[in-house]
Amino acid sequence: MRFDPDKLRSEFPILSTHPGGRPLHYLDNAATAQLPRAVLDAVSRHETESRANVARGVHILAERASMAYEDARGAMARYLNAASPDEIAFTQGTTAAINIAAQGLGAGFKPGDEVVLSELEHHSNIVPWQLLRDRTGIVLRVLPVTDDGRIDLSALDRVLTKRCKLVALAHASNVTGAVTDVARVVEAARAVGARVLLDGAQAVPHGPIDVQALGIDLYALSGHKMFAPNGIGVLWGRQEVLAQMPPVFGGGGMIRHVTFDATTYADPPKRFEPGTPPIAQAVGLGAAARWIEALDRESVVAHELRLTGRMLNGLAGIAGTRIIGPTGLQARRGVVSFALEGVHPHDLCQWVNDRFGVALRGGHHCAEPLMRRFGLDGTSRASLAPYNTDADIDALLEGVADARRHLA
């Protein structure tokens, strides 16, 4: 069936609202994507018909809740092509997933061991490793970024040493939209015996991921960027990797036996899910994964690329704009950051929102090292989802040109 963005748009109730009295042109999807009716209904139905705690009660609602929660785990295992649902640990989001990985893997690191990051990482894939460094004495090494906003993989040979235990990189940049050449990273990491973790927050909304084909060890993602509720995410890890990681948080649900002398822990993924988990959010995440899987992938990718090209060309036609990231369509997602000479990103974002109904994101995007790399304090960022249309891009371009006329 032919992909129809307008029809898809009708599945998102919020997109037909008029915040501020204007039609909504939502281009802040890299921060949070909107919820389709399928996800809203799944969450509502769960809370209405199956709300209870999981893995504890034997009454009917508890059984339903447990089944729904594990069903969501299965849906995410399929979405990521994990070898088993047991490789899916639910977390609060990408940040929590990377922190768990850092503390869990880090338990086996020794002073002087190295973790390799890149200059374009989100703070969520920098700070957890700095906390680990400060506690254990590991060394952080950083891959530079090219002038077109990609991780400079030509530096892999120089930066990766025999002391490297882990390479932790963004699968796709939340600022430049550049997609990382994972095969090249994995090859270099394996050559020195290192593991690979990917921050998948900006990659997962654009279609199912095959973690086995990627050949990586750990993958972190957030639900709210892939059309699911807030407060839910996933840490995927190969079973043998998760099995080697000690728990990071303690509590109910993650144990095997507890005495005052010693406690033994559950196997993964329960080991990493202490306390009552975000059950309805997980149900929503499972529904979102199924919703994305049902889309015509090829058409959606083509649609988003076409809109990305329209955006890049349009911005290039506005005097004073500077694209931060790839200006072509190869190996990039529909995340476009730009600076407009003489206009602060927050003023631009406010202007286009209040006058044109365009929702953008302005600032450093939790990527201060990358901003410094490009000599900027911040950028404006437009990011796409399948429900975006030409009208959204036209409103953006009109708004940017108007802001330049009035504010530059």
Next chain:
Amino acid sequence: MSEELYEDAIVALARAAHGAGKPAGEGNSATIDNPLCGDRVTVEVTLADGRIKALSHNVKGCLLCKASASMLGLHAPGASRDAIAANAAALDAMLKTGDAPAYGSWPELALFLPVSRHKSRFDCVRLPLQAAAKALGETP
């Protein structure tokens, strides 16, 4: 609406940049960052006879922040510490309540009234006055 938030008078105030300039290091200075957006304001003040003799500011921020700093640069010379504090309090109250600024405040304060509907922009306007208060607090 933006037409109000960025009305000509506020754009002109920002562009006038009263008091803008790198601190000369002759007075006491203070720098305040907004970690959420990366904006930074440095204010330097010198006092004479209990009043501000000179004030300069260096703003790395948005138009609203620059306009606020310009307002400060316009009115601070000759003002007392108390006057700076009173106008900072009037600004906070105006942003919080959405009501017109207190009688006797700097006239330009009213230009920022539309900001009261944009909570995420409060700190853009507050930052210069906070930096001034900090610099004054450090001035003997």
